[in-house]
Amino acid sequence: MPWNRYWTFAGACDERKRPMSNNGYLLAAYAATWIIHITYLGTIIRRYSRLQREIEDLDKKDLQKK
């Protein structure tokens, strides 16, 4: 018998389909996951558009020199 009664993440399943419980925590965890991913993707997109501007500036300078 484990000393911690919540020893396993996922043990047996409940076939009676209990009413939804602690949905706020579930929603918070899923929302937090996607907020973190979307924020990171946002930083990649921002860096990419900054890089595009830098490339355009370099091209303009090249044209001016020619």
Place this chain on the structure above:
Amino acid sequence: MKRAFPILGVLTAILLSYALYQALVAAPTEQTMGDVQRIFYYHVPSAWTAFILFFVNFGASVLYLTKRRPAADIVALVSAEVGVVFCTIVLVTGPIWARPVWGIWWTWDMRLTSTLVLWLIYVSYLFLRRFSSSGQTPTLAAALAVLGALCVPFVYFSIWFFRTQHPQPVMGGGGSIDPRMLHVLLVNWLAFSCFAFLVCWSRYRLESLQREVDQAHALESLLDLRGSVR
């Protein structure tokens, strides 16, 4: 290759939607914890994905230290960055699960503390990459990555070696899991692995392009300097 990216993107989006449906609707409700246990379908795959990315970072860092290939340095940087994102998710979703189940947000037990230390090591790695402008930065970062990678097996096996509050491993550690729950877990892991691969791919392209632009800037400055001397 350029055409493969949007196709893979769409397939990954479909897979992520399917995995979300499986986690929220199709997976059976756990007997003791109820629906809050479904956090497990995001928490565990994120942890596995982070470990794989840190392992890739280790391999690429060793390759860079031995062969000095710039591509290996880029792979190391990208895998560490995306790995930190996934590890952050593990550290955020874990306490959200722990609050209703354990009654506390956090406890300083071996698994939780070692995961936090692992995260801090890789955040330090990213800070080193970001704020150090020395020519030795990739070498120093690779050495730090090799040390950081030693922490990964320690985090993974900490629940075997120490008496921790953290639940037992899902597979191979004596814990039991319903086969339907295992299926949902593996679907979510596959979806997050594909997503991580795509993010790493786009980040790799961005970093390669950034380095080319930096080289062009350096060359331009050099030419300007030569022109002013003449």
